[in-house]
Amino acid sequence: MFRRRFWVCLVLSVPVVVYSEFVQGLLGYTPPPLPGSDLIAAGLAVVVFAYGGVPFLKMARTELANREPGMMTLISMAITVAFVYSLAAMAIPETMGFFWELVTLIVIMLLGHWIEMRSVRRASGALDELAGLMPDTAERISDDGDVEEVPLDDLREDDLVLVRPGANVPADGVVEEGDSNVDESMITGESKPVSKEPGANVVGGTINGDGSLRVRITATGEKTALAGIMRLVEEAQQSKSRTQVLADRAAGWLFYVALAVAAITAVAWTVAVGFGLTVVERVVTVLVIACPHALGLAVPLVVAINTTTAAKNGILIRDRIAMEEARNLDTVVFDKTGTLTKGEQGVVDIATEAIDEGDALSLMAAVEGDSEHMIARAIRDEATARGVAVPNATGFEALKGRGVRATVDGEPLHVGGPNLLTHLDTDVPDSLATFTDDAGERGQTVVYLVRDGRVVAAVALADVIREQSADAVDSLHRMGIEVAILTGDSRDVAEAVADQLGVDTVFAEVLPEDKDEKIVELQDAGKAVAMVGDGVNDAPALTRADVGIAIGSGTDVAVEAGDIVLVDSDPVDVVRLVRLSKKSYRKMQENLVWATGYNVFALPLAAGILAPIGILLSPAVGAVLMSASTVIVAINAQRLRRADLE
Numbered sequence: 001m002f003r004r005r006f007w008v009c010l011v012l013s014v015p016v017v018v019y020s021e022f023v024q025g026l027l028g029y030t031p032p033p034l035p036g037s038d039l040i041a042a043g044l045a046v047v048v049f050a051y052g053g054v055p056f057l058k059m060a061r062t063e064l065a066n067r068e069p070g071m072m073t074l075i076s077m078a079i080t081v082a083f084v085y086s087l088a089a090m091a092i093p094e095t096m097g098f099f100w101e102l103v104t105l106i107v108i109m110l111l112g113h114w115i116e117m118r119s120v121r122r123a124s125g126a127l128d129e130l131a132g133l134m135p136d137t138a139e140r141i142s143d144d145g146d147v148e149e150v151p152l153d154d155l156r157e158d159d160l161v162l163v164r165p166g167a168n169v170p171a172d173g174v175v176e177e178g179d180s181n182v183d184e185s186m187i188t189g190e191s192k193p194v195s196k197e198p199g200a201n202v203v204g205g206t207i208n209g210d211g212s213l214r215v216r217i218t219a220t221g222e223k224t225a226l227a228g229i230m231r232l233v234e235e236a237q238q239s240k241s242r243t244q245v246l247a248d249r250a251a252g253w254l255f256y257v258a259l260a261v262a263a264i265t266a267v268a269w270t271v272a273v274g275f276g277l278t279v280v281e282r283v284v285t286v287l288v289i290a291c292p293h294a295l296g297l298a299v300p301l302v303v304a305i306n307t308t309t310a311a312k313n314g315i316l317i318r319d320r321i322a323m324e325e326a327r328n329l330d331t332v333v334f335d336k337t338g339t340l341t342k343g344e345q346g347v348v349d350i351a352t353e354a355i356d357e358g359d360a361l362s363l364m365a366a367v368e369g370d371s372e373h374m375i376a377r378a379i380r381d382e383a384t385a386r387g388v389a390v391p392n393a394t395g396f397e398a399l400k401g402r403g404v405r406a407t408v409d410g411e412p413l414h415v416g417g418p419n420l421l422t423h424l425d426t427d428v429p430d431s432l433a434t435f436t437d438d439a440g441e442r443g444q445t446v447v448y449l450v451r452d453g454r455v456v457a458a459v460a461l462a463d464v465i466r467e468q469s470a471d472a473v474d475s476l477h478r479m480g481i482e483v484a485i486l487t488g489d490s491r492d493v494a495e496a497v498a499d500q501l502g503v504d505t506v507f508a509e510v511l512p513e514d515k516d517e518k519i520v521e522l523q524d525a526g527k528a529v530a531m532v533g534d535g536v537n538d539a540p541a542l543t544r545a546d547v548g549i550a551i552g553s554g555t556d557v558a559v560e561a562g563d564i565v566l567v568d569s570d571p572v573d574v575v576r577l578v579r580l581s582k583k584s585y586r587k588m589q590e591n592l593v594w595a596t597g598y599n600v601f602a603l604p605l606a607a608g609i610l611a612p613i614g615i616l617l618s619p620a621v622g623a624v625l626m627s628a629s630t631v632i633v634a635i636n637a638q639r640l641r642r643a644d645l646e
Contacts (some may be wrong), residue, residue, distance in 0.1 A: 001055065002114035009052035009110060013103035016041045016048070020100035029374040042090060045099040049083045055113075064421035071251035074290065075109050077258070081287040085280075092277065098288055108630065112300040133205035133226060133269045138170035139163075141214065155220050163202075163213040171204040171244075172224045173215040179401060180211030194375070194423075195401065228513050254599060258290030265607040285606045285617070290599060298591035301637040305582040313576050313645055314568040322547045322563030324588075326581035327545060328528045332476055332574060333507075333519065335533035336497055337463060339551050340472075340571060346464035347382035348444060351435035352457040360457035362388045364449050367406045370396040375447060376404070378461055379415075389490045399423065403447070414450040424450060432458045443493030444595035465497060472571035473501045479578060482527075486510060486518055488537065516544040528536070532566075532574060549574060576645040583643045591633045598629040 017023055018031050033259060034040065052077075059074035063069050079102055086097030120234070139162040140150050147162055155171055163169050171183070171219050181193035184206045193209055196202060202215055205226040221227065262283050269279040305316050317323050334340050352360045359566050365383035367388070368376035383390055393406040402423050403416015414420055421427065428436055428448070439446045439460040449457040484505035487494050494508035507518045519541050522529045531538065531545035542548030542562050550562025551569045566573040604610075605617035 003112055005052050005055065006107065006110035006114050009103065010050045011109050012044045012048050013107050016103045017043050017100050021096065024511065041099040042087070042097075042584055045083070045086065045103050048103045048106055049079060050254045050304065053083070055081045056106075056109065065229060069252050069255045070249070071075075074251040074255045074258070075105075078288050078290060079106055081284055085284045085288075098284075101288060112451065114326050133168065134166045135170050153221075155217055157217055157220060157397050159217045161215050161217060163208045163215055165208060165210045165212060167208050169202045169204050169206050169208060169213075169215065171217050172219040173202055173204075175200045175202060176214050177217050178211055178213040179208035181544055183207040183209065188265065194237050195384070225512065254290060254596065257599070258287055258603070261284045261290075261603050269608065282606070282608055286603060289602050289606045289617075298595045298633050299588050301634060302584055302591060302640060305637055305640045306580065307588075309641060309643060309645075310577070310580055313573065313580070314566060314570065314581070315573055315577055316562075316565040316567060318565065319563035323577075323581055324585060325528065326530065326547050326564075326578050327585050329530050329578060331482045331527040332530045332532060333484045333486050333522070333541070333545070334503075334571065335531075335538050335541075336485050336489060336494060338534040339532050340485065340497060340501065341386060341463040341465050344464060345378040345461045347378055347459055348462045348464075349435070349460040350457065351432050351460075353429055353431045353455070355451075356454045357457075358386065358388050360449055361386065361459075362390055363408055363413055363451075364415050364447075364457065364459065365390045366393040366408045367404055367449075369393050369406070371398065373418045374404055375445065375461060381449075381460065382459075411451070415447060417445070417447050420633075421448065421455065424453060426450065426453055427456060428458070430454055435460070441492055442496040443490050444496075462493070462496075465500060466569075466571060468570050468572045470501055472574055473503060475572065475575040476578075477502070479575070481578070484522075486515060486531070486541065487532075488512065488515075513540075516540040519544045521527040523554075530574070532571065533562075534569075549577070558627055579645050583645075584640060587637060587640050590636055594632050594636065595629060 001495075024030060036434075056072050056075045056079065059072035060069075063073045074167070082098040082102040082105070083237065086099050086102060089097040134152060136152060137149050138155050139147050140155065141147055141160040141162055152170055153532065160176065161170055161173070165180070175196050175198050177198060179195070179197045182196050182202060183193050183417050184203060196213060203226065204219075204224045219225075228356070265286050266279060266283050269282050273279070285629075303320055303323075310317050310323075324427055337343050350357050356511075361379070361383050365380045365388065368379050370393075380390075391408055393408045396404065397413075398404050398408040399416065399420065401419055403414060403420040405412065405414045407413070414424060416423075432448075435458055436446050439458075442460075442462070444460040444462040447461065448455045449459075476483050482504045483501075484507065485494055485503050486507045488510055489508060489510035494506050497503070498506045510518060515537060519529055519531055523546070526616050529545045530547040530549055531541045532549040532551065533542055534551035537552075542550060547564065548562040549564045549566060551566055564577060566577075602617060605615065608616055610616070
């Protein structure tokens with residue numbers, strides 16, 4: 001709306017300025033004579049006021065109704081006074097109106113608010129993204145064993161449903177039949193698929209793995225865990241406090257100052273020369289000059305450049321207020337999985353008995369060659385990274401819930417976890433037992449290579465920490481900001497990551513519905529908190545935090561719920577964000593000083609404080625000073641483009 005009205009009013013304002021007597025005298029030109037040229041400025045100014053000024057008048061009414069006069073009230077006062085006086089001046093000889101000042105003021109304010117609104121985007125799509133996790137239909141199994149596809153709304157508690165491989169679980173329930181691994185990362189944040197067998201609970205919206213499940217429904221609709229998360233997101237969005245914009249606060253004070261100066265001007269001039277046209281002209285000049293163009297652009301220009309600079313550094317700003325608040329942060333809370341870590345398994349250590357590490361890794365990668373399990377991929381990736389030659393394997397077979405087996409160079413080999421050892425009736429040798437115990441204490445997964453019925457190698461796997469995470473934590477500490485981890489993973493896993501990175505506080509084994517409560521606890525302790533996350537389970541905490549920062553590689557829900565999005569999924573960008581926020585806020589302050597400084601200088605002159613010595617600021621000269629202030633503000637804002645965020 002602001003953009004459309006800006007372009008229309010800009011076109012209409014050009015003839016008004018061109019045919020302005022003051023501009024003609026200032027620039028020394030004479031425009032081509034046109035029939036009724038003396039009415040061009042008035043006629044087009046009426047259109048610009050009616051079309052471009054109406055939005056400000058409507059918003060000013062809201063501000064006044066809330067008893068919070070701000071930018072809209074100040075703009076509306078200036079353009080209304082200028083408009084009414086200019087129309088009246090047409091009927092009064094030797095009186096000049098403010099038509100060109102009126103239209104340029106409206107055009108610049110429209111431009112400022114267009115820039116401002118374009119830079120601000122609320123996280124309004126989070127609930128739609130959450131709802132999108134649920135399938136539209138479910139496969140319900142009747143009492144006689146028939147399978148029928150029914151709408152999700154038709155499901156009832158105690159219904160039995162079939163969840164095929166790769167399908168979404170339609171509602172919360174308990175597995176009655178079948179074995180499979182279920183990806184719960186979007187709900188719990190757990191990076192590893194969770195094994196499900198009869199008696200295990202499943203959550204609606206999670207994704208089934210390669211096995212089929214028959215699930216007895218225990219909760220539907222608003223009673224499901226996902227619905228609870230959706231409620232938390234909605235509550236957190238609504239609970240965000242309203243933070244006034246800097247320029248709005250300045251405009252509110254300026255509104256009262258302008259009224260006070262206008263009243264003093266009216267009284268002083270009436271006492272000095274008697275009430276008449278001179279008094280009216282002085283009062284009108286004060287009220288018009290009270291609204292500088294620069295104040296309308298002081299913050300939006302910085303925001304626009306701020307947004308561009310941030311984007312070039314891989315930071316997308318969705319909420320301007322959150323960007324401003326980032327400068328005050330004293331605590332940054334990171335979700336572990338997918339944020340400080342990559343959210344994928346990787347080999348972190350190897351121990352062997354009677355075999356070389358390289359040979360063990362080569363054989364394990366060969367056996368896992370045909371498997372698509374994340375552990376298999378991690379072992380193959382480690383072999384590739386070490387440059388280990390991987391031989392061909394034959395007779396590959398997946399042992400469900402246990403591991404895999406294959407033949408390499410005529411030798412049968414097995415790779416798997418503890419269940420495999422139970423299946424093969426073999427134990428971990430003493431030389432590898434300590435390695436296994438230590439890995440277990442750190443929350444790491446251990447898989448074994450079994451050769452001739454004997455364990456000859458053990459590999460520890462864990463969620464891989466991002467290379468940039470240590471730099472991010474260290475940089476935040478140097479800025480005086482505390483760092484915390486908030487995760488649904490086990491305490492051993494969380495503390496292992498925290499110890500490696502030097503994190504201050506660990507919140508582990510936190511349920512999805514409790515994550516935002518941890519943010520509230522920190523806020524209640526007087527902390528200004530940022531939450532950095534990537535999963536659906538992080539969405540309530542993202543919206544509850546003072547600044548919600550979503551990792552770009554995360555789920556769409558987290559991205560929609562975040563105030564800021566880190567496109568490159570680089571935790572160091574959190575540091576850049578804080579630095580940019582501080583520099584942008586400083587630029588806003590500088591611009592507001594320039595914009596309001598104009599008023600400190602111009603208002604007394606417009607009121608006629610120096611009239612006794614022959615110095616009286618005319619509306620036209622005031623408009624020139626207004627333009628100069630705008631140019632200074634624009635140049636100062638441009639300097640933000642050269643900000644060093646490293």
